[in-house]
Amino acid sequence: IAFFMIISLQALVSRAFANWAAPCYIAAIIWLSHTLCAHGRKHLLIISIVVNLLTMVVVYHYEALYKQVGIPISKRTDLMRATRGWPELGRFVTNIMELNDEAILLVDERKVLVELIYYAGPKARDGQIFNGNRVMKNHFHLTQDLDQLTGRSFIWVTRANNIAPYQDYFHSIDKLLCYEPSPHDRFCAYKFEYFTGYYYNERQPLYCNTTSRCCYYFDGKGPLSKCFMDNMCKNRGWD
Template sequence: MTTNNAAFVPPWARWTLATVLGLTLLRLAVLKVSPLDLLPDEAQYWSWSRDFAFGYFSKPPLIAWLIAATTKLAGDMEYGVRLSSPLCHAVAAFALYRLGATLGDGRLGFWSALTYATLPGVTFSSTLISTDAPLLAAWAVALLAYVEAPKAPTIRWSAMLGLSIGIGFLAKYAMAYFVVAAALHALWSRDARGFWLSKRGLLAVAIALLCIAPNVIWNATNGWATFGHTAANAAWNDSATDTEGALPWIGSQFGVFGPILLGALLVRIALLRRHPADLTERFLLCFTLTPLVIVLVQAVIARAHANWAAPAYVAGSVWAVRWLLATGRKRIAAASIVLHLAVMLVFYVYAAGVATMPLPKVLDAPLAFRRGWSSMARDVRNRSYELPYASIITVDRKTMAALTYYLRDHPAPLVIIPTGPVPGNQFELTQPIDAKTGAHGLLVLPFEGDSPVTQRFEKADAVGRLFQRIGTGRQRVYRYLEVTGFKG
């Protein structure tokens, strides 16, 4: 691939710095004033951050480490928990500026950084803490290091490559897509094969393995909990056998990457036979299509979430912009950014609580699922003071996570009733109900109707309900029961 050593080219570097910093400050401000509650997954990650470890039940440890650091600085409120997310996306954007400038010029770097920073998926991700934000930052830095390492006069970039790959794995196991993409690129490029077989390439591999080793050891000593959960999450046993899972996933990618950009990529792919890719485009193609194809196969086999192929759009941002600029279609790239900025502003207005007008159900969904958790916890707190309950009990991970965060100063222990003989989540592993906590408790059930779980107590008396309207056409219902004598 062709590279350009003049990576920091004014005024493009200054414009990139100004725009990315501006967007990051906007995102931090939205987080600061937003009334949105932590999602159960976010609350679960926060609970992990209270106990340092090299692994957790369903995810590698980096997300918990980041939350531990940011809450140490900014406190345990929602803002402190989510603080690292916009910062990670800023790191990714700056890395893509350098990557674009190295592969082309400062103009390509600026457009690449701005395109990534305004993607709808990044806009949404910046308002919550998830494993995607640190993964995408590590992926972007790894891409840059992979380009710089073969021609660098020292081993600095090789070490950075290994470190970023290792950190990516500690963020999310989807970093494995990077390894697959690098292997495919090595098959396509003699220079890439030479690098990976050189001392510098082997150094990068060694550093990556050294970073990953503590998590592998943790898994080995904990029944391979995270690896097993990751495999179970793929749900291959629930095979769809057709495209019923793939079509919704394909449609969701237009929302993650944006309809204009994804359309441009599809057009470029269609034209590859007529206009073959050069060395640089082959590199970007490998790291864009590999995650997309892997997750598409997963969607056909069973199911896939919209964000599972998010790493594709790191290199995809550079690839799409490079082709649009090279073919005189700058206005299309600009139109995409304008569209994404408009979506961003509308979303942030609602996320910040500035606008309260009801949205259509499909548009309100990203916000609706982040409402009601704190008010539910307040209601549980008030009811728990009515009687001297020995514990607060629930049966599902989401409710348990929300209560763990929003009742973090409550004196009564929070426990969960396991769903089977083998723990199904971190709470069932660390906070299961026992005879003492089940002697007399307030049971919180997040559904209507009779539940077989009540049969596991000697006595279960209904003491109330909670109806919550959380958004357009959506509500949650909880039942409260006073339970005594847990049978096991």
């Protein structure tokens, strides 16, 4: 009960997923089974077990059942859609990372990074999540800081079709390949060259000192706040 109340409280004040309360179900099954037997309703327990076994069989063999009744497997009807294609995507990303050994994996979804860490091997274990809004929503947001990787290149793997919002954060963006790991999913890989940093893009306008050849940002609240390397001035065309 205590654990269930903790998860319920978290759901009220923030958010919680149903599976977080899974440990409660173990105790609940034991308690409910005892209660039904103690009150002479053992038949309800038997019915419950039979229904659960039948449900398990139906869900496990749903593709064969779909064929029998003529239901096409689509994005809306595929019960296993969320689990399909990850091994294939992992191999796709592994091949790209091997061809771009200096680059770091970059994604825009927590679930994608988690799956690739498992399926894409060692190169994906240092993968990063882009978090330009600085909103803390998951473990990776709390433990990663992409600003520590300014100047680095990345292999961006995404479902998104529009990458325009990210162009200001990198010197160049090249589209590599697109891949459909499953009939219902499509990912594209891009090479993002030279990450300029979140900080760099948060402050406007820009100012470049032609004497010291340093590029600065003015944050609107005080003096010029940051000096960048000479090569960044050149790459940006500020001479």
